[in-house]
Amino acid sequence: MTLLAIDNLHVTVQGKPILKGLDLTIETGEVHAIMGPNGSGKSTLANVLAGRPGYDITEGSVVFRDAPLSELEAAERAHRGLFLAFQYPVEIPGVSNMEFLKAANDSLCAARNEEPAAAVAFMKRVRAIASELDLDPEFLKRGVNEGFSGGEKKRNEILQLLLLQPTLAVLDETDSGLDIDALQTVSEGVNRFRGAHNAILLITHYQRLLDHIVPDHVHVLSDGRIARSGDRHLAEKLEAEGYAWLAQG
Numbered sequence: 001m002t003l004l005a006i007d008n009l010h011v012t013v014q015g016k017p018i019l020k021g022l023d024l025t026i027e028t029g030e031v032h033a034i035m036g037p038n039g040s041g042k043s044t045l046a047n048v049l050a051g052r053p054g055y056d057i058t059e060g061s062v063v064f065r066d067a068p069l070s071e072l073e074a075a076e077r078a079h080r081g082l083f084l085a086f087q088y089p090v091e092i093p094g095v096s097n098m099e100f101l102k103a104a105n106d107s108l109c110a111a112r113n114e115e116p117a118a119a120v121a122f123m124k125r126v127r128a129i130a131s132e133l134d135l136d137p138e139f140l141k142r143g144v145n146e147g148f149s150g151g152e153k154k155r156n157e158i159l160q161l162l163l164l165q166p167t168l169a170v171l172d173e174t175d176s177g178l179d180i181d182a183l184q185t186v187s188e189g190v191n192r193f194r195g196a197h198n199a200i201l202l203i204t205h206y207q208r209l210l211d212h213i214v215p216d217h218v219h220v221l222s223d224g225r226i227a228r229s230g231d232r233h234l235a236e237k238l239e240a241e242g243y244a245w246l247a248q249g
Helices: 042-050 074-079 097-111 119-132 137-141 150-164 180-193 208-212 232-241 244-248
Strands: 002-013 016-027 031-035 055-064 082-085 092-096 168-172 199-203 217-222 225-230
Touching: 002 042, 002 199, 016 042, 016 055, 016 199, 016 225, 031 042, 031 232, 042 055, 042 074, 042 082, 042 168, 042 199, 074 082, 074 097, 082 150, 092 097, 097 119, 097 137, 097 150, 119 137, 119 150, 150 180, 168 180, 180 208, 217 232, 225 232, 232 244
Parallel strands: 031 199, 031 217, 082 168, 168 199
Antiparallel strands: 002 016, 002 055, 217 225
């Protein structure tokens, strides 16, 4: 089943063209990795999918679960199962992690006409996931990402992923700033999420993440377009040779 179909996508930011004819199709059960040099449009793609303001689609289409994405507000995209793990997770002082997670979960349940879990059962489930990710349960009482280290913020994003169980997870440089131990913990969390009924779009600079989360497809984004696609061996070639060889055909 096709979850995401992007056709000839052109996007501008403050009038500047960033994506210039991007095509990508993601099926259920697949993991796609997008790599590319700085400024190639990787984070722009993630922000467009999530519905961040300021990113203008000037041509082409994005269809998510048979619905034109441009017709859906950000909350509606989340309700349909789209999840974005941010490159730079923001802090939300005054709102505890547990409150934030409960509100997000209740919103999803309401959108799907489901009964939300009772508070005690919900808290037990969240603490269990936090423990699997080496997150101190005390962090659940603190403001969202407030005072967290970079690795703690990224593990907190994966906590949200495992709890909310979206259909399509877009992970924007989730490996950025992680040491080896944190990278392994985060990768294990992503692999626990991975399954036949969902899909993952990994955006990364480094092949090292793909040693832990093995992709089905690797794409190289260059100058706003996908310049090359392949399997995990393409990522290994990029790690060894960089991006210059792409210009040689």
